[in-house]
Amino acid sequence: MTTKRRLIPFVAASLMLVTAACTANSSSSSPAAAGLPAEAGASGPHRVVLVGDSVAAGLALPLREAFAAGGVQFQSLAADGGGAVVGPVSAQVWKDLPKDLAAAAPDTVVYQITTYDWGTEKQQETGYRRLLSAVTDVGADLLIVTMPPIKADDFYRPHLKELGHATQAAQKVADASDGKAVVLDASQVWGATYQQTRDGTADRSSDGIHVCPQGAARFTSWFLEEMARQHTGFAAPAANEWANTGWAGDKHFIGC
Numbered sequence: 001m002t003t004k005r006r007l008i009p010f011v012a013a014s015l016m017l018v019t020a021a022c023t024a025n026s027s028s029s030s031p032a033a034a035g036l037p038a039e040a041g042a043s044g045p046h047r048v049v050l051v052g053d054s055v056a057a058g059l060a061l062p063l064r065e066a067f068a069a070g071g072v073q074f075q076s077l078a079a080d081g082g083g084a085v086v087g088p089v090s091a092q093v094w095k096d097l098p099k100d101l102a103a104a105a106p107d108t109v110v111y112q113i114t115t116y117d118w119g120t121e122k123q124q125e126t127g128y129r130r131l132l133s134a135v136t137d138v139g140a141d142l143l144i145v146t147m148p149p150i151k152a153d154d155f156y157r158p159h160l161k162e163l164g165h166a167t168q169a170a171q172k173v174a175d176a177s178d179g180k181a182v183v184l185d186a187s188q189v190w191g192a193t194y195q196q197t198r199d200g201t202a203d204r205s206s207d208g209i210h211v212c213p214q215g216a217a218r219f220t221s222w223f224l225e226e227m228a229r230q231h232t233g234f235a236a237p238a239a240n241e242w243a244n245t246g247w248a249g250d251k252h253f254i255g256c
Helices: 004-025 054-069 090-104 121-137 157-164 166-175 213-230
Strands: 047-051 073-076 108-112 141-145 181-184
Touching: 047 054, 047 090, 054 073, 054 108, 054 213, 090 121, 108 121, 121 141, 121 166, 141 166, 141 213, 157 166, 166 181, 181 213
Parallel strands: 047 073, 047 108, 108 141, 141 181
Antiparallel strands: none
16 A cells, blocks of 8 residues: 555645646536525534445545544544445445434535445435435435446446436435535546546555545545535635545555
8 A cells, every 4th residue: 555654745735736626627516506505504514424335434534634624523424335325235224324313413414325325216216315304304414425436346247327327316316305415426536437546646446446545635625625615614624734644544545
């Protein structure tokens, strides 16, 4: 794995360009365009909960540092080998998710579409609608983030078609949510297809699924700016406040 000492100074130096590029290309994700009332997040997020699979668990590492730098409480409920609200692992997720959300008392819940969100588009809609209901029950808003494209192996290949319409299903739920849910398109970060390296540095794991520290940092920079658009009381902290705090050395990052 690329060491923190070698990687993070590069990431921190490049985040200004990454953030600028994301800002220029994400006007469609503004509160007005996405249907979230501007006043809904006017006071800024105070408690953010992330739900997702092991991909989201990797992204949670810099997100925790970044939100702490921004004065926001952050909790990850992302789970290795699970985390999905629809598909084969969802029954186990739903045993705990409502009570976990109630205990966390978030004002914003972020759900990254997982690599296990299998099923028909209708089944996905049902799962995302159930998630929205659980989120609104605790008084929070929902941000659904698209998953990074994967390099499918024999395990995932039969489910690519299902994963391919998950975003459309999520968007249908968001469109009918009266502004309580928004879908954020992370292809601005990852592109349309799996790309392992960027600028000569590992961005995604060689396993074809997970992220590397550079990719996680680029995602965090983009997501902080998106949060600032959704919540006018939130100011994205500068990269030097969170990019070099040690998270990049976590054992979660493999194949980097």
